[in-house]
Amino acid sequence: MLRAEDVWHVYENGREALKGVSFEMGEEIVALVGPNGSGKTTLAKHLNGLLKPTRGRVTVDGMDTREHTVAELSTKVGYVFQNPEHMFFEENVFREVAFGPRNLGLGEEEVEERVRWALRAVNLEGYWERTPYSMSGGEKQRLAIACVLAMRPKYLILDEPTTGLDARSSSSVIDAVRKLRSEGHGILLITHDMDLVLELAERVLLLHDGRKVFDGPVEEFFSLELHDFGLEKPELLRISEGAGVGFVRSVRELVDALAGDAR
């Protein structure tokens, strides 16, 4: 479990970015949402120990983040930052993904095994020799996930994983996330994209001004007055509600519901 207990965070300039947030997650896909400046990144950085709580406690599978280094925690919680292309520096994909495990001091055989597994998990087999710079946005995003996966973390934090990607690249990233979830990973998705929340999340955590204002199922989240939080309901839901079929999660579900009504 990733667990935050009454976490407060005050930055050096006195800004209170988190005000008593409690939250826990296991093997599930949780969307972390909220307006700009609501504390999403600050909370996420607590979950892998990059930030320590000013007050309260954060544990990762029972390990208190205050008592462990970021390097230790990175084998439990992987963090894929926004705009991952800035993180690549190796000449090919193999070396890029191998970098983390090699740094752990693992033998070459184990390193190769991890690279193979991580690239397969994100459907990038056969890319070993490619230069990261020559890859598309969606491929780079999946490569960034593979680099973090090679550390074999149980939990993954993905910051805006589909922003700036076209529909096809987005759906390849979404497929990769689903696959990881089915293999027992817990995934925290930081996003402003309500379509992505509708499509992928199992639960939503909503922050506003450093406080948790909602934590619950996706359907319940979309029944909130989202405008109050600078968020918009997905078009798909507006259409389904307008058509009187209620909550759906995909165009296919909407079509099925409409076909059912017509019968």
Ligand SMILES: Nc1ncnc2c1ncn2[C@@H]1O[C@H](COP(=O)(O)OP(=O)(O)OP(=O)(O)O)[C@@H](O)[C@H]1O
């Ligand atoms: N290093 C820092 N020093 C001081 N204040 C900071 C620092 N980082 C963030 N803040 C402030 O803390 C608050 C929460 O910021 P945070 O980045 O966690 O929000 P966010 O929800 O991730 O925002 P966004 O959606 O814009 O990425 C904001 O008011 C921000 O200005």
